[in-house]
Amino acid sequence: MSLPRSPRLVLSLALVAVPFAGSVQAQGFPPPPVPPENQITAAKTNLGKTLFWDEQLSASGTVACATCHAMEFGGGDPRTAGSVHPGPDASFGTPDDIRGSRGIIGTATDLSYVTTALFDLREQVTSRKALPVINAAYNGLQMWDGRATGRFVDPVTNTVAIQNGGSLESQASGPPLNTIEMAHAGTTWSELAAKVRDARPLALATNLPATLDAWIAGRSYPQLFQEAFGDNNVTARRILFAIATYERTLVSNQAPIDAFRQGNPAALTPNQQRGLQVFNGLGPRCNTCHNEPLFAGPGFFHLGVRPINEDLGRGAITGQPQDNGRFKVPSLRNVGLRAPYFHNGGKATLEEVVDFYARGGDFRTQQSNIQPFPLNPQDRNALVDFLRNGLTDPRVAQGQAPFDHPTLFTRSNRAPRLYGTGTAGSGGRVPRLVAVEPPVLGNPNFSVAMEQGLGGAPAFFLFDMASDPLGLQTLLGARIWLGFTVALTAVEIGGLQGSGNRSGWQSMAFAIPNDALLDGAAFFAQGFAIDPGAPQGLSATGGLEVRFFAGR
Numbered sequence: 283m284s285l286p287r288s289p290r291l292v293l294s295l296a297l298v299a300v301p302f303a304g305s306v307q308a309q310g311f312p313p314p315p316v317p318p319e320n321q322i323t324a325a326k327t328n329l330g331k332t333l334f335w336d337e338q339l340s341a342s343g344t345v346a347c348a349t350c351h352a353m354e355f356g357g358g359d360p361r362t363a364g365s366v367h368p369g370p371d372a373s374f375g376t377p378d379d380i381r382g383s384r385g386i387i388g389t390a391t392d393l394s395y396v397t398t399a400l401f402d403l404r405e406q407v408t409s410r411k412a413l414p415v416i417n418a419a420y421n422g423l424q425m426w427d428g429r430a431t432g433r434f435v436d437p438v439t440n441t442v443a444i445q446n447g448g449s450l451e452s453q454a455s456g457p458p459l460n461t462i463e464m465a466h467a468g469t470t471w472s473e474l475a476a477k478v479r480d481a482r483p484l485a486l487a488t489n490l491p492a493t494l495d496a497w498i499a500g501r502s503y504p505q506l507f508q509e510a511f512g513d514n515n516v517t518a519r520r521i522l523f524a525i526a527t528y529e530r531t532l533v534s535n536q537a538p539i540d541a542f543r544q545g546n547p548a549a550l551t552p553n554q555q556r557g558l559q560v561f562n563g564l565g566p567r568c569n570t571c572h573n574e575p576l577f578a579g580p581g582f583f584h585l586g587v588r589p590i591n592e593d594l595g596r597g598a599i600t601g602q603p604q605d606n607g608r609f610k611v612p613s614l615r616n617v618g619l620r621a622p623y624f625h626n627g628g629k630a631t632l633e634e635v636v637d638f639y640a641r642g643g644d645f646r647t648q649q650s651n652i653q654p655f656p657l658n659p660q661d662r663n664a665l666v667d668f669l670r671n672g673l674t675d676p677r678v679a680q681g682q683a684p685f686d687h688p689t690l691f692t693r694s695n696r697a698p699r700l701y702g703t704g705t706a707g708s709g710g711r712v713p714r715l716v717a718v719e720p721p722v723l724g725n726p727n728f729s730v731a732m733e734q735g736l737g738g739a740p741a742f743f744l745f746d747m748a749s750d751p752l753g754l755q756t757l758l759g760a761r762i763w764l765g766f767t768v769a770l771t772a773v774e775i776g777g778l779q780g781s782g783n784r785s786g787w788q789s790m791a792f793a794i795p796n797d798a799l800l801d802g803a804a805f806f807a808q809g810f811a812i813d814p815g816a817p818q819g820l821s822a823t824g825g826l827e828v829r830f831f832a833g834r
Contacts, residue, residue: 311535311575314419317432317447320523322530325510328497330528332506333521335688338481339458339474341393341466342386343720344692347457347525350383350412353678353685356616357416357532359383362627367407368400369626370592378592381627382408387718389466393727395716395789396467397780403716403733403787406462409593411627414620416678416685417613419530420576424453426609426625428582429599436519437471443519450526455518471518478503479516485833486720487688494688531684534615534675535575542672543575550672557668560661566639568665571611571651577673579611583651586643587624595625607649616678618670632666691720696831702753702763702824708736708815711785715809715826722833724796731789732809732823737780739811739821741788745771749806749825757810759818763825764806778811786811794830804829 316322333339337346350359359365362381369378384405388398397403410426424430434448435441437455444451457463458474465474483498483506484490490498498506504514511520539558541549550558561568571579582596582605590607597606609625623629629638638644640662642654657665678685691697698721704712716731732741748765755762764770778786794800809823 311533311540312420314530314533315447316530317434317444319444320448320451320527322527323510325497325506326524326527327531328494328528329506329510330524330526331494331687332483332498333478333525334528335487335690336481336484337486337691337720339478340386340464341389341469342718343486343722343725344718345386345464346690347415347454348687348690349692350457350463351415353416353532353687354619354681356619356674356678357414357418358620359412362411363622363630365407367409369409372400378588380407380409380411381622382410383412383463385460385463386465387716387731388461391466391468393466393729394791395729395731395787397733397787402785403731403789405718408462410625411622413610413612414616415529416532416534417576417578417615418453419450419533420578420613421449421610422447422580423610424449427596427599428610430456434522437522438475438518443523448526450529451522454522454525454529475516475518475521478521482833484688486691486722487834488691488694489689490834491683491686491688493683533684534678536677537615537675538672540575550668553664554668554672556661557664557666557672560657560665561668566636566652566655566657566665568614568639572614576613577615578613582608582610584608584647584649585624585638585652586645586647586650587628587638588626589645590647590649593625604649607647614669615673616675618674619679632669633662636662636665636669692718696720696829699827700824701749701751701827702761704824705760705816705820705822707739707811707813707821711735711821713809713811713821713823715807715823716789717807717826717828721794721828721830723794723798723800723830724833725794727791728794728828729789729791730807730826730828731787732775732778732811733785733787735778735786735788735809735811735821736813736815737786738777739786739813741775741778741786741809741811743773743775743790744808744810745769745773746806747804749827751825753825757822758820759816760810760820760822762822763808775809798832800830801832802829 334347337343351357352360361384365382365384367380367382368374369380371378384407388396390396430449430453432446432449434444434451436443459465459469507516508514538549584607594606596608623635629635640657643652698717706712711734713735719728746764747769748767750765753761753763775788775790778788780786805828807826811821813821
């Protein structure tokens, strides 16, 4: 039985559900397939939206589903261009580097930080670029290699929950337990469901859409699950059912190409109409793989983006040699918002993508699915114009319903801030502070870490309630970025972990009191290591500003 709601809330739910169905019908766009085991309802959609945008699902409180699937960026990850994985050779700055998605710092079961082989004490990066979530409901298989299938198995009971059509549920089950993307070592779905049960919905977010805020109405997650599923049990299956339901409402079908196909010849500019002609056969025949209306394809193809042995793609799933190097054909809708491109993020612009196809790829083999073709500058410009502008849904670009959303903690001004410069020690390394978690009141485990110091060196933190933004004072040659008030506190953190020829690191965690008087208050920190390689024997980090805030 659902909890009682006011007429105002009932109306808000109706406003959420009706425009979705109406927009699909109005545009002549096929509705997304829905598995009978997980029908779309307004309550389940709102619950899924809440969970999709809640960073509390991650161990660090810094990664939500939406972190890697931002609406105004076409449902992709806006951070990809600056998020580098070193690729198969494990060396940064080489041609096989990959632009992926940033996840979390390596985290142990007790939520303490641990270094990882590739990223030390920094946020890890995935080895493929995130695919767009918008219009993903039409995909029979999810992920670049298609490993998320329509047969969805409950990750706790190991029973089949959806026989066919559950690829969104299957895909959603992966990242929350992935130790690169969202989870600490050893996370289980039962543990994560308990965490959701005890969390305040979207406690870290701000600027909630009015309809979503009205639906949540200060209720707890068990109360939201009560409305969506009929009782208040919070389970892995229900979390995934809700997230997938929300994703099935993310249908982009109001780009200029849609109005053009509905009979408005002015919806596309003359240049974009020329680009559409090029797309459909005057040059590359892009529509061979990217079919209307989704501008996507069901298959997997080898394009020669990188050598096959670097990433087997579909072949690693099927075990069939002919599938090696083949990857999913993504939808081109909103592609102008999703730079960089391809599974490795290897092309920065659409112009680079078109040039790549025109030359027949970069690493062509007998399995390659594209051939070189001539393309004059005018047609190249027209094709790029069509891709960038003719396929962009203005609701997506502007974050309008159903693509409206809260502001994530990590995209707000409440995240910890580094300032000032450090003082180098041995090997010319400059130590740095690491603090990424939300300083929300009541956080039982706020971590501050120091890295890039001399392994084994004795180290300490200084904490203060004021800063010196100019760094005018020094201590044994190290610039001080703290105000040196009566509140100044020193905390020894022991020897930095790691040997002398490797970056030394150490972290500490403390609980933030759930005291309303601290809301808006700040503290400042700096790390130091006794290092004979520093000018006067003391290396130091720059400063760190942390400002407490109350959750929603």
